[in-house]
Amino acid sequence: MKRFSLCILFAGFSLFTFAQNGGWKFSFGSSKAEKGTKVVPVTTVYSYALGYGFDFGTHPQEFTATNGKKMLTGCRSDKPFYFSVKLPEGNYDVKLILGGTSEPSMTTVRAESRRLMLAHIATAEGKTTTQSFTVNIRNTRINDSVSVKIKPREKAKLNWDNKLTLEFGDKNAAVTAIEITPNTTAPTIFLCGNSTVVDQDNDPWCGWGQMFPSFFKKGVAIANYAESGEAANTFISARRLEKLLTQMKKGDFLFMEFGHNDQKQKGDGIGPWSSYQQSLQKYIDEARKRGAYPVIVTSMHRRNFDAAGKVINTLGEYPEAARQLAQKNQVPLIDLNAMSKILYEAWGAEQSVKAFVHYKAGTFAGQASDLADNTHFNAYGGYELSKCIVEGCIANKLDFIKYLRPEYSRFDPAHPDAFESVSFPLSPFTTVEKPDGN
Structure with a gap:
């Protein structure tokens, strides 16, 4: 459409x-x-x-x-x-x-x-x-x-x-x-990130950030500034951070989840312990200048299993660099990298495809060939990952969890919701075009 x-x-x-x-x-x-x-x-x-x-x-x-x-x-x-x-x-x-x-x-x-x-x-x-x-x-x-x-x-x-x-x-x-x-006066949770976080415009693609608002009642706003293909430094150079800072006020939150695209950058001064940490430090500093609370989120795994059914790390040292920066700055950490490993292994190599954009040719209009993307989620996958984020917020005792909807039930990544129990009506807007980044 x-x-x-x-x-x-x-x-x-x-x-x-x-x-x-x-x-x-x-x-x-x-x-x-x-x-x-x-x-x-x-x-x-x-x-x-x-x-x-x-x-x-x-x-x-x-x-x-x-x-x-x-x-x-x-x-x-x-x-x-x-x-x-x-x-x-x-x-x-x-x-x-x-x-x-x-x-x-x-x-x-x-x-x-x-x-x-x-x-x-x-x-x-x-x-x-x-x-x-x-x-x-x-x-x-x-x-x-x-x-x-x-x-x-x-x-x-x-x-x-x-x-x-x-x-x-x-x-x-x-x-x-x-x-x-x-x-x-509502506290605003600003989300910074890439295609795994973004509000994807079209089915069957879905970022966890666009499912996140559904868990909260009136009184707190989710402002998802994430965009496909962005790394921590390109998010800054595109003036996305500059823009959201014009809207930030005391008591707001700034979530940052990068790594997938950062790891593909090359050159002097580029890497998890240099450019990546330096960029995230800027997010932390700018949020604190305005009386807002920075929160670091480690990148979730890609869908990649070994012969024993264990998740293979494809993100190098980027998750650990994020963990150590959070510890250094005493910033709340949501370790989505660790939670996603538990979640994916609970699904298993075969069943985990149901959480990602894996669809046979002809499922969607204009789809001439199979879709088999092991990075990007469908609505079910985005929903389950967003529950991991909610659990990270609860574990860190972030103030805005008081706005959680009373019907929310706690989530254990080791026991994900059954695929058949989670469904959402398709939007009229669909595309077979893959989001930027991987």
Whole structure:
């Protein structure tokens, strides 16, 4: 499915004319709404001029149902649909009223570039549920003359535009209302890393960073600045660190996970004990200058087994260099390298393919040959790795774990979730193009 925006002019109305107390409220369908709420017919198409609407050519259907003595209207679809709102960069609390149809519904919500926010929210016929989360949105601008040096393939990335995009999907996905409120005080967890961390735009690819938000309730925001192909030093030279530092405040967190691409660099002064540690030291220093808390994450293993079913280290001394730098600076360490070894060996050489992008030709549109990638995860793999990160946060007693959703159950990498028990609806956006890096 190709991303595009249809532009229309809508005279006489601005998104901000109905903003109340710094927030935005939308109800869907044709029913009347309380003052300060904008009624959005399902025919409303997003445009920059209008400032809100259904996006990327998706068209849900209106529904009407009865909930006791109350009549409900909203929008629903068996296919994923998108709703976008033009907003300045920052953190926002999003409240959704889901369900309400005359049949049972199940809704999974993603934000921006496929960040998982809510998974499989079920409602009975005629019933609704209110769900909330905090989301971060951003743009490329650093100041009036400087911007992040994004790659050509990032230009269509929803993380970098000037709007919040929500994706609703699953089985009879339904929504009756959305409320969006700025949150200037929420702690922000900034993620720096490569293709194993990034918000992958397209299925079947998935970074652990885009699954991470689903474990947290309203009150903390995940800002995933990771990008495919980046090393610790190229992340800096592309001004990605510089950009996120413009948004950082006291009490925030800065996670850094590099190594896969760093190890491929050559030349004088390049290596785990020189350029790699020097770059990570800059992240640590810059975060601390602003009263934020740096956290080092060691790189997870690639899927590489010996004849005995044990994971082979392909990352050289980079994980150990990260461990020693964390110890030297008294920085919390999440040893994903160690946890991934336990996790992969629990899966085993044969079953571990289910966590990576291994698919037979013809599985996805335009896929002429088999996909067999032993570095990059699918949704199941990204989800399991993100649980390892959550466990690392708990072990380090990081303050924001108080925002963990109460339904979260502890995770042991030696006993991963069964593949059959973890599934997510596919996004309309798919690609067989491999992410940068390996």
